Amino acid sequence: MSTTDPTPVTETADRSAYLADHLAPTPRNLASATQAIATIAAGGWEPLTGYPGSDTLWQVRCLLCDWEGLRFYSHLRRGRPVFRHDGCLPQAEHADKLAELTKQAPAQCHCLFAHPTTPEKAVEVLQAIAYARQVDDGPALLIGLTQLLGPCPASAARAAALAEANS
Secondary structure, eight states: OOSSSOOOOOTTOOGGGTBOTTSOOOHHHHHHHHHHHHHHHHTTEEESSOBOOTTSEEEEEETTTOOEEEEEHHHHTTOOOSOOOTTOOOHHHHHHHHHHHHHHOOSSOOOSSOOOOSHHHHHHHHHHHHHHHHTTOHHHHHHHHHHHHSOOTTHHHHHHHHHHHHO
16 A cells, blocks of 8 residues: 555455454544544554554555554654664654655545545545445445545644544
């Protein structure tokens, strides 16, 4: 997955691209996943698998150096650790690299498959997901999950919109 080139929904795709198989797409799990994706993106990480929950290992890529491996989300959300992983940039270079990544992150989604960056759009997507779950419409559920959790350079704006919609 790339944060700048959203993965298109295909017939073989499933919700595990966005949520781990053991997590149902409940409003709480969706809110947690959206916030987690925004949080780790701000810390210079990119998810490579669906959101697994807070105390579970998550396959991620370090955006500072392209390292890939497993990290606990509970550790990733703590901000800037002294030690990220073996072979990463020196800690003295982390702040500048993260600032560079932040400057590049847009506040609006320009993806082909639009992600909600306003509370109103977030509510629409959440309602569509709830309806898809109610009528057991797998393709519609996948579309909603893609809109809410798919890779997007504006993931922080999406998380803020969802937080406001849920308040």
